[in-house]
Amino acid sequence: MHGYDKPMTNILIVNPNTTASMTATIAEVARAVAASGTEILAVTSAMGPASIEGFYDEAFAVPGLIQALQNAPDADAAIIACFDDTGLDAARSAAPYPVVGICEAALVTAGQIAKRIGIVTTLPRSIVPLEELVRRYGFAERAMVTACNVPVLDLEKPGSGARDKLEAEIVRALDRGADAIVLGCAGMADLAQALSTKFEVPVVDGVAAAVKQAEALAALKLKTSRRGAYASPGAKAYSGILQGFAPRA
Amino acid sequence: MHGYDKPMTNILIVNPNTTASMTATIAEVARAVAASGTEILAVTSAMGPASIEGFYDEAFAVPGLIQALQNAPDADAAIIACFDDTGLDAARSAAPYPVVGICEAALVTAGQIAKRIGIVTTLPRSIVPLEELVRRYGFAERAMVTACNVPVLDLEKPGSGARDKLEAEIVRALDRGADAIVLGCAGMADLAQALSTKFEVPVVDGVAAAVKQAEALAALKLKTSRRGAYASPGAKAYSGILQGFAPRA
Amino acid sequence: MHGYDKPMTNILIVNPNTTASMTATIAEVARAVAASGTEILAVTSAMGPASIEGFYDEAFAVPGLIQALQNAPDADAAIIACFDDTGLDAARSAAPYPVVGICEAALVTAGQIAKRIGIVTTLPRSIVPLEELVRRYGFAERAMVTACNVPVLDLEKPGSGARDKLEAEIVRALDRGADAIVLGCAGMADLAQALSTKFEVPVVDGVAAAVKQAEALAALKLKTSRRGAYASPGAKAYSGILQGFAPRA
Amino acid sequence: MHGYDKPMTNILIVNPNTTASMTATIAEVARAVAASGTEILAVTSAMGPASIEGFYDEAFAVPGLIQALQNAPDADAAIIACFDDTGLDAARSAAPYPVVGICEAALVTAGQIAKRIGIVTTLPRSIVPLEELVRRYGFAERAMVTACNVPVLDLEKPGSGARDKLEAEIVRALDRGADAIVLGCAGMADLAQALSTKFEVPVVDGVAAAVKQAEALAALKLKTSRRGAYASPGAKAYSGILQGFAPRA
Amino acid sequence: MHGYDKPMTNILIVNPNTTASMTATIAEVARAVAASGTEILAVTSAMGPASIEGFYDEAFAVPGLIQALQNAPDADAAIIACFDDTGLDAARSAAPYPVVGICEAALVTAGQIAKRIGIVTTLPRSIVPLEELVRRYGFAERAMVTACNVPVLDLEKPGSGARDKLEAEIVRALDRGADAIVLGCAGMADLAQALSTKFEVPVVDGVAAAVKQAEALAALKLKTSRRGAYASPGAKAYSGILQGFAPRA
């Protein structure tokens, strides 16, 4: 048997919003797919928005995310558990280990089992930000983004009708040619298996997909390149309430 | 004569880094091109990085930028004076007036007087972030980004050799087919005219270009659309040192 | 107060079709948004088609347009007031001042206040020509073109039902995800404000947008680059009825 | 034997510049590749520029081109023998038979025998116009445009050094990965065979390629679609020296 | 009269599926459009699938196709008569004469008479493979692929309802903006003329289009470039039942 004596792989999952119940769901999904030998550390952001819906919330989620990464310097890889891949580029520039975004992870996973992908997210205001990610990740010709018009935190509320709206939007995506569905919010992570069974197509949840990508990067001993855009931040002064984030030499 | 009785237009320029001397340069350039009837209010960010070089600095410049916008609710338009268009989408979502990015302003201006554009920025690590902006703004087939390898704050230091390196890079861009040059850093704003004279091509500075775009949007009474991705942030709790930024109902 | 002693800026607007009543509408819209200090000179083409609908009319509108530019050598900037941006590249090659197209001006303006743009033009035959412009200007991923099936000159006829058809098409564009509307014909210039109020989204008219872009280029003292595709036409013989247009040394 | 009793196919070739010696070269090349059963009618434009170099000349070549088409209503197909595909869209809208552009014909031909195409044109100012055609025809990822810096009419002048400059540019294109060469000017039409022999790669001349595309469209009895952008021009008044071009009902 | 003494052009058409009745239809269509002086040799593949529907069938059709090409070393050009352009790149690498794909031929033909193209194919599983071809050939912005949900061999069966389904899909394509129709299966080759008459738009069949492209390449004496991706296969050993296909030195 191979790899018998490999040490544990420590994967940090940061929920970049401050809602701890959502972190719990995420952690459960992550642990269910983790390899033996992977330890999952799930952390809730200590500052910023209670949910991330659109560009403004996204911007204010980044400091808490970076802080969570800085508090876990010994991880082997990290995951940002928000489908906007909030702060992913900044995180990659700063963390000493690889960082995985759940949107990117879901897309590269779905892309290996299907040609056309339907991404179903929560609010309409997230469609364009996700379309911009989709384009950046090279899926412009393969993935289509739609919204089921459910606020993020309603996903956890029984009686909100969230599940029905999500399913109706999946039906529409399949009708328009999707071969696989990607769930466009970390808060939907626990629904993937049931939806896949119901609709008889692959349904990819970004949290689970990201755990496997993080394990992959860690096992391959790959680190973020420091040669170009992800060069380590140069040492300089930061002012005000953010001064603690100043990069050191 | 038209427009005789038009009231003053107040344009807020935020330097999203904390270096006040750079704000002074920016303000001077802005005032030189402002229309009669335009009042320029130039503000230095009160928190965050001393200069913005790459993804990490960029993320931590956003709260200070937003704060500066919130402190000026009566402006008619605002400009973000960093060539990364730092926080532009968040700013547009939040501000009650239109917000202009100097990269976008420079490109749309240069695009009306030339077919192929050479953007010369400071550090190599900024090339990819700017290429991503260029693509987002629709100039992928028309603009090329290069770096002269000068740190942002060296632009202000006599004897740093910054000017020579910048000119050498402009020569290379013209050799490779650029018809016009865009200066890829707010700290270069005062050089546009001299470089245009020297190289006999249009040289566009984003700060000056942005002043005219901001005046345009204000005069046309256009405001950021609230229909899609720029919907006003929904009311919700923010935690920790960022709680003051929570959107209100 | 800044810019107090700036001289007048003279902006030439050419209506490249020969219908003078349309020029009057255009001039009125232009003057309403012009800065104090801007003088608008609106000119009707002296030769060519009465309205420009499709590729054929477009080709025959160019000589009249160029003649109008040549008759106004002292302008500070010019505007071509047809949404096809008829003859824009030829005009830029020939005119000693910058030339603005109303389609390009409308798109770069709308692009600074919205992510997704719905362009509503007149006849279906104009959809593809405008889609080709949209692509050339870098808005292929952001703008969608539709037609309300109204001939250009019907826009001026009370009782033609033009306004209703236009409004119905705007509704469809918004339903399909547009955040802002661009009016795809100079003959619609006077409707922007009323439509914006009615539909509660930004509605951008190219004539007004172009006035501000022309003022911007003039104020920035930017001229069309002569380095590449816009090099001044070389001196050579022209024959026949067009011989007067031959470039001189 | 098939097609024995097929009638003659009449192909009109219009040289849209007014230089008759160039028309003669074009006609000779065309006749050399024409099928038995094809009659070539080569016509020199009666008005406009002596050579077409850049956007301005191009615009003024269109009326003469259209006139030539209108003078030959009984052709089975027509060819526009300028590599800018001058006026192609207007011509297709107006002519009762299919119209072929030599740039488009050369590209679709070269694209069936090679993956990467080097287009070598005359003056640098033509690079961007041709790049825009290349993109419109779908060859952006496959074709690269360069210029050998030879004015069009120098191609006919012995001792101008034109041939050497052209060959040097072909060498550069092959070094940069081209598998086939397309000659980017109708005035180079007679050189294709010799250059192909010398460089041992396919060298495609647009005039010859266009003859075969025109024969193909005529044999297939395909006509320009009137459903969309190529709808016949609507009847309307044209003014001034262009009034004779007004579309009739 | 030109070309009087030109020798016969021999065009090989390979039906890469093994259904001989389909080859007969294809041959008839080909002969109807062939020039006098063209000899059509239509061959049915001797091994592989009875019809080609999707990626798997496609892969197993290639050896039979290559064998058919190798059996006809003296042809002047060849055509692969399956709309997937099955094995086109391998065929071009191997054959001593140019090879034409019916999808590519149909698109470049339709692209010269229309701006927007509707491709109607058989089964939904072929949509994505054809979309990938469309993109490779540069028609991503101009052509749209849909399926009429008819298995290939049903096209030959009276009473299968195939014709009605095909016509209904053409109607949908026209409604969505197509100016011309391309028939997306060699088995539809005989329907082009009747459908064009019925719908009053150009309807392009790839088999007929390919005959004319093959004649064009042969007449122009163009051969596949051996410089890049189409370099002749290097001599090496092949094993097992495929050993006869090993390239020789």
Next chain:
Amino acid sequence: MHGYDKPMTNILIVNPNTTASMTATIAEVARAVAASGTEILAVTSAMGPASIEGFYDEAFAVPGLIQALQNAPDADAAIIACFDDTGLDAARSAAPYPVVGICEAALVTAGQIAKRIGIVTTLPRSIVPLEELVRRYGFAERAMVTACNVPVLDLEKPGSGARDKLEAEIVRALDRGADAIVLGCAGMADLAQALSTKFEVPVVDGVAAAVKQAEALAALKLKTSRRGAYASPGAKAYSGILQGFAPRA
């Protein structure tokens, strides 16, 4: 500890060329990165080319590849160990488990740790086929393909100079802006670590990357979608030496 009781994951690696020594290298690399709990079954194709260099070899490698997949119906996932991703679409259509291509796996892995990727392959004739894959996988704007001009089987021959040529090409790729290197041939799999150390950038080998992607898909219990282009091949007759590959009902 999580996943303690998970059963073994069986991953089939097919070397689609017939050179067993290369399979041995591939197997060793695969086992070195496999998780504990993963069993690697490495198989050499039993028919077809000894090495895969260009379109022709590629086509004849597919039957042997499919046969190898059909011989291992109980695998949990499979890998095609040729950087052309030979037969990937056919394999996905046919196999009852997910199939991973090493080119796609390398790109999605490298794309999570770097922005700009340099792919170094063997022969120049492979550049275009790989560029077409790169585009299909959405990396056109991020990855650049070059060749070190070494035949595949020379990679195994000491004294061939292959290593020096490969390193020289890596240097060129880094100079042109690559942040990470992808090795463009399965025969280079064992060199990744040494090259990464030497050049101080991430160097990604597709075989190792594919093992982790295959483990990921297996762990996530994702299977290839049967809804669209990857629908199971319909039952039909196959003729000749390929009749054994006919899909069954």
